[in-house]
Amino acid sequence: MSVIEVLDVKRTYGKGRDAFTAVDGVTFQVQAGELVSILGVNGAGKTSLVEVIEGLAPASSGTVRVLGSDPIRQRAHVRQHTGIMLQEAGFAGDLTVEETLRMWAGTLTNARPVDEALELTDLTYRANVRVKALSGGERRRLDLAMATLGNPQVLFLDEPTTGLDPASRQRTWELVRMMLRGGTSVLLTTHYLEEAEELADRVLMMSSGKVVASGTVAEVVAAQPSIISFTDDGKLHPNEVELLPSVIGDVREIRGKIEIHSDDLQVTLTALLKMCEDRDISLSDLNARSASLEQAFLALDNQPAVA
Numbered sequence: 001m002s003v004i005e006v007l008d009v010k011r012t013y014g015k016g017r018d019a020f021t022a023v024d025g026v027t028f029q030v031q032a033g034e035l036v037s038i039l040g041v042n043g044a045g046k047t048s049l050v051e052v053i054e055g056l057a058p059a060s061s062g063t064v065r066v067l068g069s070d071p072i073r074q075r076a077h078v079r080q081h082t083g084i085m086l087q088e089a090g091f092a093g094d095l096t097v098e099e100t101l102r103m104w105a106g107t108l109t110n111a112r113p114v115d116e117a118l119e120l121t122d123l124t125y126r127a128n129v130r131v132k133a134l135s136g137g138e139r140r141r142l143d144l145a146m147a148t149l150g151n152p153q154v155l156f157l158d159e160p161t162t163g164l165d166p167a168s169r170q171r172t173w174e175l176v177r178m179m180l181r182g183g184t185s186v187l188l189t190t191h192y193l194e195e196a197e198e199l200a201d202r203v204l205m206m207s208s209g210k211v212v213a214s215g216t217v218a219e220v221v222a223a224q225p226s227i228i229s230f231t232d233d234g235k236l237h238p239n240e241v242e243l244l245p246s247v248i249g250d251v252r253e254i255r256g257k258i259e260i261h262s263d264d265l266q267v268t269l270t271a272l273l274k275m276c277e278d279r280d281i282s283l284s285d286l287n288a289r290s291a292s293l294e295q296a297f298l299a300l301d302n303q304p305a306v307a
């Protein structure tokens with residue numbers, strides 16, 4: 001049994017002529033210990049979908065099961081095993097960080113020690129500070145400490161690292177990986193594509209309420225070309241560059257820099273370097289990179305739905 005099962009879910013706002021379908025027939029599953037990341041431009045329908053899975057709003061049609069239960073009708077059972085980190089959490093500003101965590105721990109059946117939660121989110125040194133005095137990033141870390149305090153089987157993370165410095169972001173990713181190793185299933189929404197590349201077992205790209213691509217990062221990125229760019233001081237003719245093996249599309253010149261796309265990075269790069277070696281041409285600013293999730297994201301947005 002999947003931990004999260006979403007079957008043909010639709011969510012429509014308003015009625016009649018004003019009706020607007022924000023989620024339009026989405027189906028997917030999340031297995032135990034798996035992290036699935038939902039990606040999409042602003043307004044794609046991510047929050048509208050995740051709210052339904054969290055049991056915060058009903059679907060207009062379709063079914064959702066979390067740990068085999070309906071997240072609205074069997075809310076008590078589902079909530080007991082779920083951690084939710086929303087974009088904006090409402091904390092009592094006058095409580096300290098530690099008091100906030102202790103109060104929350106008191107409501108949970110399987111809470112980790114508060115000291116451990118502080119340590120894992122790097123908040124030990126802020127334990128006695130009132131919540132209203134925390135910086136934005138520290139507040140975000142407190143959100144994460146609260147969401148993971150009960151060792152949940154299912155964890156919802158909505159933009160968990162927005163506003164975090166690079167070191168705190170790494171710590172957050174470590175904590176998420178630790179939860180995954182412990183068997184927690186995670187549903188992550190993020191605009192930070194490197195975060196999805198780092199953490200996601202599978203990604204789900206949404207556009208206009210529909211899923212337009214899904215699979216592992218490697219699968220979603222596979223259709224995109226690799227990119228090689230360099231400066232050659234005009235020694236190579238665009239035609240001969242275009243004829244290198246596995247080059248696809250036109251050769252582009254951007255501010256004196258040549259950019260080529262390849263569907264086999266190793267083959268094209270080897271041939272390019274051989275040609276330069278034979279003719280004693282030195283390339284400056286040489287850069288070669290495989291396709292990124294960001295490239296796939298930009299290419300896939302506005303494409304017709306596949307699921």
Ligand SMILES: Nc1ncnc2c1ncn2[C@@H]1O[C@H](COP(=O)(O)OP(=O)(O)OP(=O)(O)O)[C@@H](O)[C@H]1O
Pocket residue numbers: 013014020022040041042043044045046047048049
């Ligand atoms: N209460 C509402 N009433 C009417 N339309 C809504 C409502 N909430 C959201 N929408 C619309 O539904 C669409 C999807 O919104 P949603 O917030 O789910 O997108 P999102 O992918 O989470 O965007 P973002 O990345 O900006 O958070 C948007 O066009 C939005 O304007």
